[in-house]
Amino acid sequence: xxxxxxxxxxxxxxxxxxxxxxxxxxxxxxxxxxxxxxxxxxxxxxxxxxxxxxxxxxxxxxxxxxxxxxxxxxxxxxxxxxxxxxxxxxxxxxxxxxxxxxxxxxxxxxxxxxxxxxxxxxxxxxxxxxxxxxxxxxxxxxxxxxxxxxxxxxxxxxxxxxxxxxxxxxxxxxxxxxxxxxxxxxxxxxxxxxxxxxxxxxxxxxxxxxxxxxxxxxxxxxxxxxxxxxxxxxxxxxxxxxxxxxxxxxxxxxxxxxxxxxxxxxxxxxxxxxxxxxxxxxxxxxxxxxxxxxxxxxxxxxxxxxxxxxxxxxxxxxxxxxxxx
Amino acid sequence: xxxxxxxxxxxxxxxxxxxxxxxxxxxxxxxxxxxxxxxxxxxxxxxxxxxxxxxxxxxxxxxxxxxxxxxxxxxxxxxxxxxxxxxxxxxxxxxxxxxxxxxxxxxxxxxxxxxxxxxxxxxxxxxxxxxxxxxxxxxxxxxxxxxxxxxxxxxxxxxxxxxxxxxxxxxxxxxxxxxxxxxxxxxxxxxxxxxxxxxxxxxxxxxxxxxxxxxxxxxxxxxxxxxxxxxxxxxxxxxxxxxxxxxxxxxxxxxxxxxxxxxxxxxxxxxxxxxx
Numbered sequence: 001x002x003x004x005x006x007x008x009x010x011x012x013x014x015x016x017x018x019x020x021x022x023x024x025x026x027x028x029x030x031x032x033x034x035x036x037x038x039x040x041x042x043x044x045x046x047x048x049x050x051x052x053x054x055x056x057x058x059x060x061x062x063x064x065x066x067x068x069x070x071x072x073x074x075x076x077x078x079x080x081x082x083x084x085x086x087x088x089x090x091x092x093x094x095x096x097x098x099x100x101x102x103x104x105x106x107x108x109x110x111x112x113x114x115x116x117x118x119x120x121x122x123x124x125x126x127x128x129x130x131x132x133x134x135x136x137x138x139x140x141x142x143x144x145x146x147x148x149x150x151x152x153x154x155x156x157x158x159x160x161x162x163x164x165x166x167x168x169x170x171x172x173x174x175x176x177x178x179x180x181x182x183x184x185x186x187x188x189x190x191x192x193x194x195x196x197x198x199x200x201x202x203x204x205x206x207x208x209x210x211x212x213x214x215x216x217x218x219x220x221x222x223x224x225x226x227x228x229x230x231x232x233x234x235x236x237x238x239x240x241x242x243x244x245x246x247x248x249x250x251x252x253x254x255x256x257x258x259x260x261x262x263x264x265x266x267x268x269x270x271x272x273x274x275x276x277x278x279x280x281x282x283x284x285x286x287x288x289x290x291x292x293x294x295x296x297x298x299x300x301x302x303x304x305x306x307x308x309x310x311x312x313x314x315x316x317x318x319x320x321x322x323x324x325x
Numbered sequence: 326x327x328x329x330x331x332x333x334x335x336x337x338x339x340x341x342x343x344x345x346x347x348x349x350x351x352x353x354x355x356x357x358x359x360x361x362x363x364x365x366x367x368x369x370x371x372x373x374x375x376x377x378x379x380x381x382x383x384x385x386x387x388x389x390x391x392x393x394x395x396x397x398x399x400x401x402x403x404x405x406x407x408x409x410x411x412x413x414x415x416x417x418x419x420x421x422x423x424x425x426x427x428x429x430x431x432x433x434x435x436x437x438x439x440x441x442x443x444x445x446x447x448x449x450x451x452x453x454x455x456x457x458x459x460x461x462x463x464x465x466x467x468x469x470x471x472x473x474x475x476x477x478x479x480x481x482x483x484x485x486x487x488x489x490x491x492x493x494x495x496x497x498x499x500x501x502x503x504x505x506x507x508x509x510x511x512x513x514x515x516x517x518x519x520x521x522x523x524x525x526x527x528x529x530x531x532x533x534x535x536x537x538x539x540x541x542x543x544x545x546x547x548x549x550x551x552x553x554x555x556x557x558x559x560x561x562x563x564x565x566x567x568x569x570x571x572x573x574x575x576x577x578x579x580x581x582x583x584x585x586x587x588x589x590x591x592x593x594x595x596x597x598x599x600x601x
Contacts, residue, residue: 082436087451
């Protein structure tokens, strides 16, 4: 995942590898569902890729299999939620948020039922499988839908807390997971509040505002930049909606530059949301969005694609140096 | 329970109210509203285990109008049953009114927001599964349009409902054979519907969708081990001579003169039924 240089920085920071967020999700959901029979998982021939096979075995009455039918999956999730169930519709994010966008919009969000939509293998987790399986549009389309909380966890802690929140929320929630094993990033005693970014590192020269599987790279870049005398703040902006405008504006006012980092198209992603927040408040630091540009994405594993598009310690270090001049 | 004759007597008044509110709103789906009105008349007055007092009861039957564009017929029937004051309907499609051109849950007794087609059946499967998981005795009903069946999500749902043997689920097809562009057989042929649904594993009952006795029997006879679809053969624009089977009334709004003629026809029918 990392270059040897980045690996050395990770060791210096004492970063420990946890599990894939998806596995943490599945186990958290199973624990919650064991205690609450109203929790139901709905899957589209995806309990294997969703790590829900043990859940299905342990709680066969609390899982609904719909086959490869994402529109039906979201509709059924909405119907279950409308009848008092806490339904989690789980499916690869690339299909779930494109084929079923109207069902997410109408059946869950417009109807305001407490359905949870879980996008798995999101971003470029399916890397080499190509663009049909990349989910680089999901946050853009979902940001445009009213009445939906959108969460992109960066580590196992944020994942556990996001799922606990979703299970208790009386409203629609979308959570997005990749496949890679995640490093533990949240400091001991950290608190997770939906809509409030988690500050992983303080700094005043540049602020990295990132989420999901890109956050660790921002943290490594921050440490790398520190060795060069540049102080970098790192925010895990786990909640895309509602946005933590206070943390974004503070970063823009207190740092000379802001760099957003995301596993998503630049169009309609977190970078544009941050830029809009800053500009509407009249805050204009030096600014750069790092993500996937509007082009036919190159092929490769997730790590290859991250490096290609500058989502790496080295890439973010270079971007910062250029931006600060 | 109302007799067949009492239901028939009620229908002209419901049709008049529906036409009046469409004319007042200047928008609506006239032809399909008239075709499904008898189905709704039977559902709300005979079949559904719901009253205005039990709209929040966990054990109430659920009705989801998948063909949400024909909400005006539903408005007329629900107002008549006392779910909300009839005067509320004077605000249909007005600024800030909840009585918009498709069902919303902001209105008392509306189970789900609908309007985009092909959504009702999947939602109802979720509801029927929830009933089963809770060992609750309620049934789930949805009204589909025949043009709506071109949406593939219906067939995803048809498979799932049969797979789960949802005998607490009833779909009613308002089979009026017309959609906005013309006859369904010309736009996107969907026959033979009975064979298709049967092949998907459903219990299929084909009936006259304007016959109260047939509707009642089809909707109340159990169908163990299978979901049920009632193919209700109806007439688009039913009850108004110049609207029957005329495609332009799909969402045509009657002029003042046309409305007066329609109301006169319906009043005459009501008098005839009263005298019978």
